[in-house]
Amino acid sequence: MSKIIALSSKAISKLTTPQLLKGGLYLTWAASVLMLIATISGIQGQRNAIKTVGKDSTPSIVTAQRLKDAFAGMDAYVVKELLVPPGQSQDAVKGSEERYQKATERLVAAAENISFGDRERKPIETMQLGFGKYLSKIQQARDAHTRGDANAVLAAYRGAAEIMDKTLIPAADTLDEVNLQAIENTYSQEKLTSRKFLLFIVISAVALISILVTLQVFLSQRMRRSFNPCLLVASAIAIAFLNYTLGALFSASQHLRVAKEDAFMSMHVLREARALGYITNATESRYLLDTAFSATYEQAFLSNITKLAELPNGQTFDTVATALIQQTKIDGFTGYLADEFNNITFAGEREAAIANLSTLGTYVAIDKQIRQLERSGKHQEAIALAIGNNPGQLNWAFEEFKNANQKVFDINQEAFDKAIKQGFKDVDGFEITTPLAMSAIALLSLLGILPRLKEYSG
Template sequence: MSKIISISSQAIRKLNTPQLLKGGLYLTWSATILLLITTISGVQGQRQAIKTLGKDSTPSIVTAQRLKDAFAGMDANVANELLVPAGQNTDAVKGYEERYQKAAERLVAAAENITYGDKERKPIESMQLGLGNYIAKVQQARDFHQSGDTNSVLVAYRAAAEIMDKTLLPAADELDEANFAELKRSYSEEKFASGRSLFFIVISGVILIVVLVGFQVFLSRRMRRTLNPYLLAATAIAFIFLGYTTKAILSSANNLTLAKERAFDSMHALRQARAIAYSADADQSRYLLDPTFASKHELAFMEKASRLAKLTDGLTVENITAAVKQDKDVKGFTGFLADELVNIPGNFFPGEQEAALASFSTWENYIAIDQQIRQLNQSGKLQEAIALCLGDKPGQSNWAIDQFKKANQNTFDINQAVFDKAIKQGDDDVTGFEITTPIAVSAIALLTLFGLLPRLKEYSS
């Protein structure tokens, strides 16, 4: 290496001043081209990362989660409808139709936003076929319910429930997981690529600035000219452009991190919690509807409830709330609601901590009412248990789950607003570089040329 440097130095010393000036000019132009390439490549990569998060994976993930809570909501409403004589629970009938409408709309939206081929296509097809079969079995159960054939109602509903549990909900999870896995992979790759691109941009910018400063030093020593206004202007533009570009990419990267690690991770946990809550609510009604498999439905409810929030070591809503407000770790508190509370240290987004705590407390209130329902049923008070399960007044189960849904949605909306703003800002940060970069590097190249032309003319005259 030292021999190569020595040979290069000897070759340079043999060049005369005009040759050195021309060589320096070409070197400057090469450095500007390098800066152009690294900058355009870097901002386009950053923009692609934002597109992947904001427009490709995230909408599909949210759609999959909404499909899941639409399916589970349909099932909960059907079970509620079948718990009482036909025609008595019109709210459940209406709720079923509303959830079915949403499921149909979201299936269309999911099909229109396929980005990753069969990983998304296959679960969507499973949901489309499964939904038709589920609706057919539900209609059979309703027909038997209308005629008062209790045994046939249970047979038909069990078949519908099996489709829900083994086809629809797993397919929605599969769609979610396919997109979420791709999101995590691409986010990790793009985050690394963003840092690498910024590194190359800074290196190419520093190279250009060093060349320009070196020119100034050369002209000052060789030609006794202290300042060259054109080269000074070119150097200033290079400094300003490099600083502006670095700031823009860092800002965009920070907004991408904010959108993914703060806002979207919370959104994902909240949507998972909501969908599982719908499914658990269906299990609560199944527990009362189908005594033969009551223990199975009770275990399913408990398992899903623990996935939302599991409290151990004597934890209570009160001491968890106090710890969260003081930004303390809460050991023994797990589940999607815990994930959301852990993801917001210091009330990161205004109002989020209060909304998340409300979501947690309303869920625990629902769990307390569920325990009352089971106690009533075990005491032989089935009709009272059904009334508490279907009631929508304060202190009753449907009221409690509705309060949870509202608190959950409020927390989700806070994060969604931050996510949308961060994605837009991150995109805005790197907008226009395809125009400003060529202008900046062209200006540097021209100013360098104008700065050297008088010196070159001195040797040609």
């Protein structure tokens, strides 16, 4: 290595001043091109990461979760419809029609936002086919209900429930997982790639600035010029542009982190909680409809509640909610809502999350009343409490839970949208400003060196 350096130094020493100036000029241009490539590549990589998280994967994930809402919500309303004589539950009929409309709209939305090929397309196709079969079974149950054939109602509905539980919900989960994995992979890759491009940008910028400074020193020493204005301006542009680029990339990375880690992760668990809430509500209604499997449905209900929020031994929803006003974490408190409390970030989020937990506690308390009535042989009273919309009845409690959940979600959605918007803004315009800045440096270098070369040619 020392020999190579020695030989290089000896070769350089034999070059004339014009040759050295031309060499410095060519090196400046080469370093400018490298910085152009590094900057544009780094910016585009960051923009693609923001796009994947903000525009491609997240909408598909939310759509998949909302599909579960729509499917399970429709199922819950259909069961409520079947719990009472035909024509006596218009609210349930209206609710199932609304959920049907939501399901069809979201299936279309999912199909229109395919970003990852067959990995998304196949579960969407599964849901489209399965939903048709589910609707066919439900219509059979409704027809039997109109005829007053209770056995046929149960037979048809059991077929519908099997499609819901084994086809529709799992396919929606698969669609969710495909896009969630894409976000995780993109985010992890972005952090690694971002570091590489930052290093590449810094190296190319330092090389460019070093060449400009070396040329300035060379001119000052060899040609007794105190300074070269063009080279000084070029150096200032290079330094300023490096600071601007690094600031933009750091800012974009931070906004992407806020969107992914702070906002999206909360959005995801909140939507999972909401979807599971719909599934739990359907299970509650099945408990009253299909009494032959009431124990199975009761166990499924309790299991789902545990997934939503498992309380520490000896604690109640009220005591945990009260404790969370002051504490950031409670040992033994797990589930989707606990995951949300572990990721509280934004103003008003904690208060909204506490309200969400409290409404779940109200819902569970009313469920206990329904089961007590059912065990006491008061089947009709249990049904009335389960399908009622007045305060203190189950539908009312579930709406309170949904509304509270939506409020927490909206806080995170607003923060997510703001972070993604700002992230795009951070990296906007570099395809124009970078060539302009590098062209300006190249031109200023030429203007700075050309007069000195003319001194020798004259």
